[in-house]
Amino acid sequence: MIKELRITNSLTGQKETFEPLAPPFVGMYVCGPTVYSDVHLGNVRTFLSFDVVYRYLLFLGYKVRYVRNITDVGHLVNDADEGEDKIAKKAKLDNLEPMEVVQKYSNGFHDVLRTFNIIPPSIEPSATGHIVEQIDLVQKLLDSGYAYEVNGSVYFDVSKYNTDHDYGILSGRKIEELMDSGRDLDAQDEKKNKIDFAIWKKALPTHIMRWKSPWGEGFPGWHLECTVMSTKYLGEQFDIHGGGMDLKFPHHECEIAQSVGSTGKPPVKYWMHTNMLTVNGQKMSKSLDNSFLPQELFEGKHDLLERAYSPMTVRFFMLQSHYSSTLDFSNDALTAASKGYKKLINGLRIVKNLSYEGNSEVEENSKQIDQINKLIDNCHSAMNDDINTALTIGHLFNLVKKINSIQTKQLSVAELGEACFKNLKSTFVSFVEDVLGLQEEKLEEQEGLLSALIELYQDAKFNKDYEKVDKIRGALKAQGIILKDMKTGIDWAYEE
């Protein structure tokens, strides 16, 4: 059994034992969205992955401060240093105040995450709320010599930084190669080198988002806000920094440069990067027009969707792969996930209703006990092994078999003994609900009504009124409920 949590550190490419800088406290920062449009399913995958990381750290007893930002200024449309601000552009387009855009899509973001049962972070700071701190950081970088001012804009001097430190330490890039590729500097460009990036940008007269600074009116550069807010709330050095793979370069590389350039210390102990959600093998992205909004998924309203899928089905689907692998979206896979999810939740319903009953005439079945204890250990091991939710779910399904056997009395709780049974129940419930964050999607119908129907069903069966029996069975099936006739009684389950 793997007793310690190990996570893959993108910085080293190795699985490392997780040792917080100051246990039991853990600081975790995850790059949040730029709120200029609706979040799509690919975005959700990242936040879902870190939701499980957060949940598991809590499960292990750590005191976690989880910071996830909202980027509401500074993120430009085209490249890091030119073009319009995404928020400002959208504001003009929709004829709204920039902050209305921010509020609208922040609300939408929160609604979506709540639907997927993603726990809100401890702190959700926004870039516009930290302009003062960002100006301070720009000044620090100027003071340290790693930044220079040109015409009211300030740029980070990557080559200068690279003489003292290692730019590219996270993404494996070499500064010379970066210089050779990509677009060339044009005549208007104020930068010394094309790989330099803006940390403060002068606002043109038409620019609607602007703040006063020692360098004139302007706005902060994209990468700056994450450095500032992570430092402010988690300190100059903290445990985990996460985000999607596509942020590794340049965003996270720049964050490291800004931190090291200002404090001299590497900011993050463990970098974690989640992989992309793909559609037909291609990354889901807005520009490729292959992205789904969560709402389209729930309603089944999209050309690529054959039917609707519930939030928990999608959550389960995503957890069935490892966060570091690409996950390909398809109707077949979602349909399979839907059935699997219901199987797991049916197991959850059953085990919650089970209680221990001793029986002095029944001997403990050591083979069963060993099997169950092993499966429980496996669940812990799987999560400890780099948050392997897919493997964890596999083990949970093996436990579902045991739970179903108990319900049909093919296996009795007395055989397991009290300790094993209680361990089974608590492990199963806490892994499904607390760690994986899967919950029962309750029926609209009241369970009381259901049990009344089941009683009628039972009477009809007793009276061998099979016409009525079939009628009740058919009516419930139409509602997605199937009846389980067992020797030991009647129960219902979600149709898989």
Added chain:
RNA sequence: GGUCACGUGGCCGAGUGGCUAGGCUGGGCUCUGCAAAAGCUCCUACAGCGGUUCGAAUCCGCUCGUGACCUCCA
């Protein structure tokens, strides 16, 4: 072009130097008024070609294929 991943059974997806997850689908059995559910069970794979090894799908090399990043992107 540069950098880095990946290629697993009908489908989706873990994993690992020997003990061959799991889900979905399909077949069989038990149970049942008929079913369903459940349990048991069968079909058993690691792109191709070499190499290392007692032993590789797992390590190394080459080939082919796919993708990501190098511009904004979770």
